[in-house]
Each structure stands twice: as structure tokens, then as C-alpha cells.
Amino acid sequence: MPNFIDRRLNPKDRSLGNRQRFLKRVHDELKRSIRDQVRSDKIADVDTAHGVPVPKRGADEPSFRNASNSGERHHVLPGNESFSAGDRIGKPDAGGGQGGGRGPGRGEGDDDFLFILSRDEVLDLFFEDLELPDMVKLNLKETVTYKPRRVGFTTAGTPSNINVGRTMRNSFGRRIALHRPSTKEYQAVADEIAALENEPTPSQPQRRRLTALREELEALERRRKRIAYVDPVDVRFNRFERQPLPNACAVMFCLMDVSASMGEREKDLAKRFFVLLHLFLKRRYERIDIVFIRHTDEAHEVDEETFFFSKQSGGTVVSTALEEMQRIILDRYPSNVWNIYAAQASDGDNATGDSERCAALLRDDLMKLCQYYAYVEIIDERESEIFGATDNGTSLWRAYRKVDGAVPNFQMTRIARPADIYPVFRKLFARHKAVQLSW
């Protein structure tokens, strides 16, 4: 007699500790992989779930293993249909199968093994890289719109809001309950009377029947009059309530100087800032459009690919980008429908005299259209110590300082390292007070 043991209630996750050790081990690699993906993916895709290939470094288990591309080997394979001895066969790409067993978890399968990270896990890793102290709810106040929404029925209202279906249903119920004679019933009696009246020589019982029917018809008629087809108590109106709604859509303008001074590092920092802004806005709006405007001495709207990866150089006239943005807003994003956000990343270089013009453009025109405008100046790590909090800096910075004081929904700051981005982001957005826009 064997010994049966029921182990089902034993702790299940015996390997939990092992898995945690494994994740810890590959953690840095996952972070690097997320970072690469942030760099290469579209901004809007950053917070979707990702498959991250199992990082090779840090999680591989090397051993002495025969190389597959050397020496002489012999394979014995089943299923020969057409070969005879001496035939030659072109080699398959992935070196033929071998009879020999390999340990579990080793071998070819490893390569296409992906970790599927959920959206939250991706964001955790993403934010960790930005040195997020903890996920604080940022409170940027957006203007709230109201939309009437149907919420049930009411007995009073305007005729235009009568709900016919519900009214008729009530009336039907009432008619059944009070036994209102139906048209069919009424018609049957009337028809019978007509038939009897047409009789040329009515017999005695027929005449008696006719009298009875006439009385009945009269009774029916009276009853039909007393019980209305549609009574005021049946009537129902649709009820509407004004419901506050988060704004349905937003547009985010990404403005970037792409002149030669914006290198790989600068663009990467800018992209991370834009990604963060996008993640943040996405929590609030059902729909976000992103508009990419890059500029040298002239500005163009471009797609994301071009925005971050194409090389262009030339002079720098920042105001062209602002003009382009203004044009696009007037063209496609009426500010009474769209919540408009803009973030400008630049290294602060600008043509002489243009900075003042930028400031004027912002103050007089753009800031009236925008919910919020953030200017991020990307500076050298060495400069960050010098420029930390002082007012002097590039001409653009100095010009924008004036806007900063005059318009509440304008913020500006400097970043030098990925780790700066999140704190700066919080600074830009958390301090912001409710803004009443004048349109």
C-alpha cells in the first residue's frame, strides 16, 4: 500500500524567494531596457505594457559548451522520404536538431523569452530612473466644463422633454388596471348593432338583443370617456443634470530647438520631459494630441520621428516656433474646445534681439490661449552649478524671466541630468494655482 500525501495545501510559492532574487538581479538591466525603449518609442506608447527581453547580462549562466559552428557532427534524423546515401542537403539556418538532451531552461528557447511588464511596472521603472521620491498626486487645476446628462425621469418639465415611451407605458398600465374598454371591444359591439339594424325583419329575440347591445355600447362609451387614453399622471419628462466633466481633450505642443547645439543628450532629456508631461496629461484627458514643432531659423511641424531623430542645423530663431504654434492653434485647436499645453525645450541659444520678441509673443498672444506653458532649459552639467538659481543666463532665459513674473501660467526651469527632470516637473506643475483664463 503506497503512502498517499496531499500536499496541495502546502505553501505554493516555494520559489517566490528565488524569483525575487532573480528580479533583483535583472533589475538594473530591466531599467536600462525601459530607458532604451523610452528613447526609441513614441511618446504615447511609453506607458503601455512592454515585453522586455530577458536581460542577458547578469542573468546568464555560462558553462563550457560546444560551439555549434565548428568541427564535424553527426545527426540521426527520422522521417527520410527521398534521400539516398551520398545526397547533399543545404544546411538549415538554425543548425539541425540533436538527440542529446539539454538541461531545462537552457538552449534555444531562452532567446525569445520576454518579460511582460505591466503598465504600472513600466512606469515604476521609468520613474525610478527619474528618481521619483514617491508618486505624489500633482494638482494642476483645469477649468471644468459642464455637460447636461440624462439622469432618469421627472413628472414636471417642458413639453420638449416629454419621454414618449415612458409616458405611453404608464398610460398603458393604467388603462389595463382600470379596465378601459379597448377599441377592439367597442368596435365588436358597434359592428353587431350595425348588423342587427340592417336586418329587414328583425325577430323578437333580435330586437331584444339590439336593445341590450345599445345599452352596453353606451356604457362602454361612458367608461372610455371617464378613463382617458393618456392622463396627465402618465406623463414623464426626461430629467437632465449638469454634470461636471473633465475636459475631454488636450493638445500638447512640444517645441524644440534642433540646431547643432542640441545634441543626443539634450534631445534625450527633452524627450524624457515630454514623456513625463504626456503621462501626466493622459491621466486627465480622454484624448491628447501631440504637436511637434522644431525650429532652427525657421519652424516646422514634424512627426515624432523627425522631431527626435533627424539632424538639422542652421541658425536659431526661437520666435518662429512660437509663431508656428500660434498658427496651428488658430488653425486646428480652437482654445474654447482644447486645453492647450506647451513645453519648450531649448539650450537657450537664440538670435540676437529675437528673445525679446519671443517674450512679447508669449505675453500678448500665446499665454491667452494656453492653459500652461513650461520652458525647460537644458544646460550642461557643469553649468548647472553656476546657473543653479540665478537670474542671469542666456538671452532667452533673461527674456523669459520677465514673462515668468507677468503671467501666472508660465513656468520656467533648468535641467542638466535625467534625475533633475522629475523634481523640476513637480516644481513646474505642483506650484501652479488655479488659473482663470479670459476667453
Added chain:
Amino acid sequence: MAKRPPSSLLFSGSEWNFATLSRAYEAIEEIAIGEMGLDVYPNQIEIISSEQMLDAYSSIGMPLMYQHWSFGKRFVFESHFYRKGRRGLAYELVINSNPCITYLMEENTMPMQALVTAHAAFGHNHFFKNNYLFRQWTDAGAILGYMDFAKKYIARCEERHGIAAVEEILDSAHALMDQGVFHYRRPPRLSPAKVTERTRERLEYEEQTYSDLWRTLPTTAGSVGIEEAEKEAQERKKVLNLPEENLLYFLEKHSLILEPWQREILRIVRVIAQYFYPQGQTKVMNEGCATFVHYTIINRLFDQGRMSEGAMLELLASHANVVFQPGFDDPRFSGINPYALGFAMMQDIERICMTPTAEDKDWFPDIAGNGDGMGTLIDAWENHRDESFVLQYLSPALIRKFRLFHLSDLATNRFCEVASIHDERGYSAVRAALARNYDPSTHRPDIQVVDVDLLGDRQLRLRHRIRNGVLLDEAERDRTLAHIRRLWGYGVSLAGVDTATDRVLYECSSAQA
């Protein structure tokens, strides 16, 4: 056809409970032991859930295992494929121990539980107990006790020295697991934990007190002649017992920098590698034996009228899945299926014994028509490993049935050549080639410690004996060398020498980090 009164059914439907399990077990045991004459360890059958099965998988099938991230990796890997549906879970897991532990999954249907009981608790169990390799190399009675000791010991090390330090040693030891096996001499028997503990303590004591081997101080104040020093070095080398193929053993015994607890960890990894060594060499036989046993038993149960036709149909379907062998050009092909080959060979042996053809009589004069299929099989299970089993028993009929052919593949050529096929001239060649493929020495790189530079920088010299020009994967090789260096503490060099010509094909050494 036998009469089948419905009352004689062992079970009906797919639900199982412990009563049906044990009723089925008894019926199966009766056939396995009474009729087939199998000889098994006592059985212990454990019911587990699918998550627990995944757990067990990922710790290389051991019920007790120390903690290491690589097992976590394996778990993530397995469960990923399982959830994706790319890989099913095994229905069963069986451990070569005394008592023999078989895991049944709770999700299995009752017919499946019966099949698995026959397959694992009798098929594998019989094989473990009787095959010469297992008898010689593993100690079924002691393994669970030893694993318990290992788990606790490593946990204690982690407490005392930190997880990172222990992990470092385990990583390096795991890299050498394939080179941590005695292939030719018998390893010391596993002893109960207490004895192991005592030897370990003695070892520690010896370590701390004296190791003449590594005396580096000059013997006398005066200068010693180089000749004398060299002679001394030769003697030490003799004590080191070189060349040594078991790298883990060598490092455990002779590394200068390892602390006693680190040596013990190497020993644990080595013991586990040794325990699994026979399993790698008997995959075809072991699975074939278990499959043959379950097939025979369920058919017998059906004939006895103790299993319904529905259950039989279900079992035949899963049996057919298990022994399915796609052709080489089928997208499902991934090598020769050991279940298919093993099962087919065993059925074939039975056929040769009972109803031989003229061809069989030519090829297998010893067993053809001897009328004792079961006895012949039991003898084969006991005395062979895959390589010798295929070499001895693969019949021309089976080569034709599988349409086997032999390809020779020279890395420098753009073509493979068909060396022989399933015809009169090819049978022996195909059989020999297939048998060679099951010889572990053809996939396992042969790497030995050949020298230690005792007088100079204590460099450890390894030699890779290259057969048929098959080199090592270079990236893996260098990383593995780095692990050896970590355990040895000084430089390590590896030379690849062609076995046929004695020419050195490559030389490399660990970076002096």
C-alpha cells in the same frame, strides 16, 4: 472478448478521490509486480497543484532545494511558456529516492492519475532501482536527507556570510556543474547528515591547522637548488592526482583561497551534479521503460474489464501524444523524442522475442524467439545506458519504421551529406551513429586540470581535448573561465588540444582581474 460486469470497473468518470486512487494503485501494483515482475522501491505518492508543479520543475525536480536566483529564472521561464500555452506541464514528476516520490497533479483526471501511477510509480521506479548506472552512481536512500542538509547548510551560510557572498560561490559552482562529475570512478557514497557534518568538521580542522601542500616558505634559510624545488613540485603534483577531470572536486580540495564553507558549497553542487549524471545518460531507456510499463498496464486493466472504454480512449490519446515523433522536416520536430524511440524499441524487443522474422534472427540471434519478452526487457533495463542500448537493440525494422538517416555535417561545408539511410548497407552505420549521439562524451566538452604552476604564479592549467574539431562557444568559455578564476584565486589558462593530432588549436587565459 472478456465479459465486463460494470461493477468491476476501478473508477468511472474523470473525478478522482483518494479511495479511487488507492484502488487503482492496488490494481496496477498487482499487474506490475505480480505479472510483469517489476522490482520497485516503496512508493510515496503526493498530490500537488499546478503551481507547485512549476515550483518543483524550477528547482530541477528536487523536492528540497537551496535558494538561488537561477531557480527563480527557471520558474519565470517555465510559467511564461505554460501560460502562453507553448508548453504543457508534465503530468507527473518522479524522484529517484527511496521511498520513490511521485507527484500527481490535482488537475489530472482519474484515468490520467492511473496512467501516471503506472508510468512513474512503477515504470520509472523500477528503472531507478535496477539500472546499473543508478545503482552505481546514486544513493537513493540518502538523497533526500542530503538535500535537506544542503538546504539548511546554505541557508546558514547566507545568514553568516551574506546572500551575495554565497550567491557568488553558487554562480561559479553552477557554471562548472557539467565538469563537476566523476565519469569513471565511483564517487564517495552519500552519508547521512551527521556523518557528513563530522567529516566536514574534520576537514575544517585540517584546513586550519596544516596544509603541507602549499608550503611556500623556503625549507631552510639557505638557497635551495632549483632541481630540488622542481622535484618537490613534481611530488606535489602527484599528490594532486593530476590530471583531474572533475573540476569542482579539484577546486574544492585544492583551491588555496576558499574558506571551508565555500568548499562545502562546491561539494553540495558537485553531489547534485553527480546525482543527476545517470539521468542524462538514460533518457531514452528511462522514458521508454516507463512508457512501456504504463502502456502494458493500462491495456491489461482494460482487458480485465477494470477500466471503461471511455477512460481507455482518453489514455490512448495522451499516450499517442507522448510517443509522437514528427519527421525532421516537420515544423514540430525538435530532435528525436526519447519517449517515442524508447517505447518503440521496447515494443520491438518484445516482438523480436515473441514473433521474430528471419531478419531478426540474423541480427539478434541471442534473443530472437526466446519467448521471454518481459525477461529480456528487464535484463536490458538493468544493464544498459542509452548508448549501449541503442547499439545493441535498434533493429533494422525500427530503423525503417522511423525512416532514420544519418547526416554528417562538417562546419566548413555548406552542405550536409547523407552518410547512410535505412537500407541494407546503412543499418549498422545509422545505428552506430545514433548510439554515438547518446554517448555523453560527444556533447560534453572534455576539460581536465593538467597542471598547476606550483613554483611560479600558481596558474591553473586546463586542457580541452578537442574531438572532431568541435570547439567551445567562445563567449561562454571566457565567462566560465572567469568563474574558475574566482574559485581558484589565481590565473587560469585553457588550451584546446586536438585529440587526433595533439596540435594546440587555441589557448586562452582568464583576465587577471
